[in-house]
Amino acid sequence: DAAHIVPPTGAKGLNSAASDIYYLYHAMVAHYDEGDSTGLDSYSETALRRVWKAQRFSWWMTSMLHNFPDNPDFDRKIQNIELEYFLESEAARASLAENYVGLPF
Numbered sequence: 001d002a003a004h005i006v007p008p009t010g011a012k013g014l015n016s017a018a019s020d021i022y023y024l025y026h027a028m029v030a031h032y033d034e035g036d037s038t039g040l041d042s043y044s045e046t047a048l049r050r051v052w053k054a055q056r057f058s059w060w061m062t063s064m065l066h067n068f069p070d071n072p073d074f075d076r077k078i079q080n081i082e083l084e085y086f087l088e089s090e091a092a093r094a095s096l097a098e099n100y101v102g103l104p105f
Contacts (some may be wrong), residue, residue: 016050
């Protein structure tokens with residue numbers, strides 16, 4: 001979990017660590033049982049794609065839900081309209097749900 005420094009708002013640190021184990025396990029099994037090192041060779045690239053998606057989601061959740069006293073008025077207005085959009089849009093709620101539980105780990 002410590003390898004994934006993300007804000008706790010998105011709850012993605014432990015999920016990302018579990019995902020690492022999943023992909024690394026399958027890559028190691030393929031390497032040692034079948035002599036196929038494709039999964040090991042592409043592991044970093046695969047992991048980084050997932051990590052950046054988790055980072056983006058955690059940043060978005062933190063930006064939408066937390067007020068910081070030194071934020072300029074513009075940022076506060078953007079934050080409010082983002083939250084309003086989320087509350088009024090089924091598509092926005094579906095995107096949040098997908099990012100929480102639906103993106104491939």
